[in-house]
Amino acid sequence: MYVKVYERLWCSVSVLVGAVLAVFAFVPGAWRTGILLLVFAVWGIWVFMIILRPRIAWRRAQRNFLGRRRSTGDGQARFRAEETMVKHVNYRISARLHSAYPDASWEWETKDPARLIVRGGKGRLLLHGVPDYNYAEVDLRPNGCMECSLLRVVPVPSEHDLKEETPRADEQFNPQVWFEIQGRQVLEELIADLDSRGHNSLIMNEDGSVTVEGEFDDKAVPAFTSFPSKVHWPQTVRVLESEGYAADVDGEAIRVTW
Template sequence: MKHKNTFGTATSFLLVAVLAIMAFVRGAHQIWFLAAAFAVWSIWMIVAALLSNKTAIQARIRAYRQKKRRIAENKRTAFIQPQNLQNTEKPDSVGLVLLRHVSYRISAYLKSAYPDVTWEWQEKHPEKIITKGGTTRIRLFGVPDFNFAEVMFDQHANIDCDMLRIVPLAKLNVSESESEPARTLPQQPVDPAVWYDLQGRQVLENLVADLNSRGHSSLVIRESGDICIRQDDTDVQQDRFKNFPAKTHWSGIAKVMENAGLAASVEENGIAVSW
């Protein structure tokens, strides 16, 4: 629309100029005046066309940049949202450290009355209750009068504990079918130091840190690879090593554990580890 107005104005100017030259200029000078009028009109039209095209090109560039920016923002949003959901589902290192600090506080609280107590969480994700406040339940071992406790957390980092004894109304006797004996596969030569660095170190360090925060001071690695602790005269499995070396390598593994700061001794059915 603006281009049409410019063309109309320029054409009107040209007509007025031509009529004025034809009316007031005579002789050879008339041709030069007419040529000058046409030159001015031509320059006017060229400049107007360039300015119009420049505005259109700038508008197209702005529209392209905005479209490109929207596409980038949509991609970034689509990438961030699943990542945030995944992070909320997996416990982070800060939550794990906080959980161990709270476990130490609960152990100190319980051991002030029951020095031999050990315990374990009944909640699958106790760190959520710790951060938001609330009540959760723990299982007690080594306490003669109680077998559970309810632990309350508030927003002021206070911890309170109520001791419980829960007795079922009926006990179900479930017969367990005997599992088939595992076939012994030929053992390959094992370097105890290499096995400990590749498999044993990380599992034991994490497990010892967790058990220590809950009042335990020892565990046993069975011949099957099961890592067990003693609770109320019962072995409770905590983790398991795959492809645990044969008995011939146990003494070497015990020495490697001692060099790593753990007290280890070889027994008939496994390796006893304490800290």
């Protein structure tokens, strides 16, 4: 770089000498002093650009390089500090979980745990090896305390899942309870009326309606607001028999005789 600077400097001196000789040769005496001052001023600016501009640019590049190096070093140091801080908190969380679940392992569900640890707040953990729980919530408080709560997160059941669970709810249906709440009163009223008019049987349909031969034009009429499903009919028959009625499953209905 310095060789090129000296070459340009000697070149500028040659140009200056040529310009001065030209002024003395062609410029009259009245204008000569002003023109010479102008020539030397231009030459001085040129020399300044040749000598100092590369040095200024080099100094600027050096400062930028040192600044980037310093910022990179600070960033790496900050990253190492955050990493160490996260590890300390990880050990505290693991110790808390292992006190109750020795086989527990976990991972951060929160995207930036270092930011959470610095600012405080609640973060989510994904658990492994913890029966009945799949998540944990960690509350990191500004005073240094830490609270850990176990969570069980399950998806909201879809309409299809609810339909599949309907038979399970139906399996819990108790015909004896149905008879005590609704069946006894309805049957007693129907049988009292039908028996007084010479009937001795009726048919209970799956939809809760009742059919009586020779009554209502042999059409089914509503009677029960709810009725046991077919899977409970054998038990319903036993309940009716225990109450003194003769009952049996007749195809798609239950026939009751008295």
